[in-house]
Amino acid sequence: MRKLIVNADDFGLTAGVNRAILETHRDGVVSSTTLMANGAAFEDAVTVARSAPNLSVGCHVVLVDGTPVSPPETVDTLVAIRSAEPDKFYSSLSAFAARAMLGGFDPDQLVAEVTAQIRKIQAAGLQVTHLDTHKHAHIFPEILVALLRAARICGVRAIRNPFVPVKAMPARLFKGKRNLWKRYGQVRMLHTFSHQFSQRTKRSGLLTPDGIVGVIETGSVETGGYSSLLRQTLASLPDGTWELVCHPGYSDADLRAAGTRLLDSREQERTLLTSAAMRQFLEELKIQVIGYREFAEKSGETRSK
Numbered sequence: 068m069r070k071l072i073v074n075a076d077d078f079g080l081t082a083g084v085n086r087a088i089l090e091t092h093r094d095g096v097v098s099s100t101t102l103m104a105n106g107a108a109f110e111d112a113v114t115v116a117r118s119a120p121n122l123s124v125g126c127h128v129v130l131v132d133g134t135p136v137s138p139p140e141t142v143d144t145l146v147a148i149r150s151a152e153p154d155k156f157y158s159s160l161s162a163f164a165a166r167a168m169l170g171g172f173d174p175d176q177l178v179a180e181v182t183a184q185i186r187k188i189q190a191a192g193l194q195v196t197h198l199d200t201h202k203h204a205h206i207f208p209e210i211l212v213a214l215l216r217a218a219r220i221c222g223v224r225a226i227r228n229p230f231v232p233v234k235a236m237p238a239r240l241f242k243g244k245r246n247l248w249k250r251y252g253q254v255r256m257l258h259t260f261s262h263q264f265s266q267r268t269k270r271s272g273l274l275t276p277d278g279i280v281g282v283i284e285t286g287s288v289e290t291g292g293y294s295s296l297l298r299q300t301l302a303s304l305p306d307g308t309w310e311l312v313c314h315p316g317y318s319d320a321d322l323r324a325a326g327t328r329l330l331d332s333r334e335q336e337r338t339l340l341t342s343a344a345m346r347q348f349l350e351e352l353k354i355q356v357i358g359y360r361e362f363a364e365k366s367g368e369t370r371s372k
Contacts (some may be wrong), residue, residue, distance in 0.1 A: 079106025083317030
């Protein structure tokens with residue numbers, strides 16, 4: 068049997084993103100979302116989340132391209148000291164990755180900042196059902212270890228598996244598509260960390276789906292038909308519980324000012340995720356949509372037997 072968690076990232080980025088996530092949950096297939104504790108529209112997102120009790124809300128941990136929740140001086144190894152904005156995280160993912168791979172981040176500072184972000188959401192009265200990271204930063208082992216420690220401290224039971232299953236990314240789907248081919252190569256290369264992820268997550272006792280889809284396709288979703296890459300990816304999923312990452316939103320002035328590369332594609336995803344065709348397609352594939360809260364509860368029951 069195949070189950071799918073449809074998770075909308077970037078909750079709290081803008082009010083327009085928040086509105087789109089609520090719409091794709093109430094009128095579409097989105098079952099979960101992850102909230103940015105340092106997002107400009109955090110308070111609005113909390114209000115939206117309270118109006119949607121069936122929406123699983125996790126923490127979208129931001130460690131790159133954002134501002135820490137902790138006082139910057141207490142997490143000095145995490146901020147880009149030599150940049151024009153020394154109180155912010157590294158804006159370049161490649162610079163962040165290099166520092167993570169070389170052990171340049173203080174492990175205790177990483178845990179403290181992740182914990183602070185989770186605690187801010189919990190302090191707002193929301194149950195944090197799961198964790199993931201902005202730009203999938205916990206692909207890197209040092210970041211993963213910090214998330215696992217923070218999850219235990221804060222009582223969070225589930226974490227995103229950031230690795231795309233090999234069966235869901237056959238090379239033939241991406242050849243001839245320049246930007247996607249580059250991303251495909253990056254995802255395949257980073258897949259080398261997947262074994263470490265599985266081992267560490269299992270030892271920690273945290274729950275995680277079997278993998279993720281939608282990463283390579285991000286920013287290229289088509290609104291018409293299902294000859295799209297997304298349809299082919301979903302159709303190729305083996306049995307198990309998987310997560311579809313999505314980024315619905317409204318391409319308004321706030322979004323354009325937020326510095327995200329995903330603009331019009333968020334509108335396209337919002338249309339796709341609320342379409343009757345999307346529901347019908349998942350029904351035809353016999354894929355059951357669930358939320359992270361349900362996933363954690365059911366998986367926990369299975370483990371306890």
